[in-house]
Amino acid sequence: MHITRRRPDTRQGPAENFTGTVWLDEIAAPAAPSRLRMFNVHFAPGAHTAWHRHPHGQVLHVLEGEGLVQRRGGEVEEIRAGDTVWIEPDEWHWHGAGPRTFMTHLAVVEAAADGTTVDWGRHVRADGRPVSARPA
Incomplete structure (x- = not known):
C-alpha cells in the first residue's frame, strides 16, 4: 500500500x-x-476539451456542476453531478462545462503499453462543430 500525501501542483490545461x-489535478x-x-478536471463555464480518444476508453464521473459530452456522430448530451460516463476505447469525443456553470x-484512463493515454484532435464549439483545421 502507498498513501500519497503530496500531489503535483495544479496545472492549467494547454490551449x-x-x-x-481548465485546471488539472493529477490524482493517481x-x-x-x-x-x-x-x-480531477475543473472546467470554467463554457470550457471544454478538443476532440480526443483514449486507447482503452475513459470513465468520467461528474463531481459538481453541469456539463456537456458528445461522441463523434452523436448528439451533445448534458451531464450533471453524480453522472458517470463510459467512453469506449478509441471513441472520438469531447466534454466540458455547460455555458453557465463550472463543472x-x-x-480515469488506462495507458497503452507505450504509455499513451490520449490522442488529440481538433478543437470544437460546444455544439460539436470544428473551429480549427487540426486533423481528427
Missing part, C-alpha cells in the same frame, strides 16, 4: 487541447505495472 479555462499515476491514470469531473 492546444482545451477551449477556455501509480508505478508500473499499473497503467491507471486519474485526474468538475474525475477522469
